[in-house]
Amino acid sequence: MQSSLIEIASTQSSPVEKRLFAEYGAIFITAATPPPKIMFNDAAEVDAFQALLSVDRAFFGDHEIELQTKALDALGAAASDMAGRGGAITARAADSGSRSYEDTARLWTRNVTRGLQHWESLLRIGAETTQSILKRCPAEQVAAILNLEDAQQLFFGTFFDKSILYSVAAPGASQHLSKLAFDVAEFENVEVKSVLASHGWYRTVPSDLPHFTYLGRDQDALGSMGLECVKRVCGTQEYDFWIPDLARLQMIVR
Numbered sequence: 001m002q003s004s005l006i007e008i009a010s011t012q013s014s015p016v017e018k019r020l021f022a023e024y025g026a027i028f029i030t031a032a033t034p035p036p037k038i039m040f041n042d043a044a045e046v047d048a049f050q051a052l053l054s055v056d057r058a059f060f061g062d063h064e065i066e067l068q069t070k071a072l073d074a075l076g077a078a079a080s081d082m083a084g085r086g087g088a089i090t091a092r093a094a095d096s097g098s099r100s101y102e103d104t105a106r107l108w109t110r111n112v113t114r115g116l117q118h119w120e121s122l123l124r125i126g127a128e129t130t131q132s133i134l135k136r137c138p139a140e141q142v143a144a145i146l147n148l149e150d151a152q153q154l155f156f157g158t159f160f161d162k163s164i165l166y167s168v169a170a171p172g173a174s175q176h177l178s179k180l181a182f183d184v185a186e187f188e189n190v191e192v193k194s195v196l197a198s199h200g201w202y203r204t205v206p207s208d209l210p211h212f213t214y215l216g217r218d219q220d221a222l223g224s225m226g227l228e229c230v231k232r233v234c235g236t237q238e239y240d241f242w243i244p245d246l247a248r249l250q251m252i253v254r
């Protein structure tokens with residue numbers, strides 16, 4: 001197994017880091033430039049990282065997308081392949097590629113605010129809990145929200161039945177901040193999935209069907225680099241996701 005993912009797994013010390021690594025950690029094996037940590041704390045950290053990246057832009061359907069150059073080139077090649085087969089790979093929305101810290105924090109804050117209102121209206125939390133969470137910055141809210149979910153089963157996903165992480169990335173942890181993720185409009189097309197995989201793009205976040213990540217590795221190599229393939233059925237289809245193989249990583253770390 002590649003040493004880097006083992007080392008990175010071993011440096012995730014807090015419960016929040018471990019949880020976020022389990023959700024988003026596949027990105028660390030990318031052949032492009034991975035983020036320096038699992039969660040950026042603020043906009044300044046994101047800006048400093050993004051300033052170092054080699055990036056490029058291209059249109060995928062109606063939207064011009066910015067990604068790391070290696071990721072964009074591979075995505076362009078996949079889109080050409082798909083066009084040759086009479087199909088297409090296009091962006092779902094204007095923010096399908098790169099995002100700023102503020103973009104991800106805005107999405108997070110929307111879910112946190114709705115969830116706090118929901119649970120307060122059901123008298124499951126008091127107004128003082130709501131206020132104490134809302135006055136913190138988004139990065140500091142992550143532990144508090146995950147704790148309410150784990151300890152009290154007060155969930156902050158869109159329908160209040162699942163973790164907030166099924167609806168929105170933790171602020172500063174979105175793979176879109178690293179310019180290595182792309183949300184595909186044609187995500188239900190199985191051929192699109194295989195063409196993307198042949199160019200190094202894979203699903204790596206189990207709750208997120210349109211979301212693909214540039215790993216830039218052959219599928220045959222992913223297991224030896226510390227990932228495992230999990231399958232989830234959604235609707236009539238089964239979807240593959242490549243995620244950190246925590247059991248194996250921790251076995252080796254210890």
Ligand SMILES: [Zn+2]
Pocket residue numbers: 176181182183208210211212
């Ligand atoms: Zn995405």
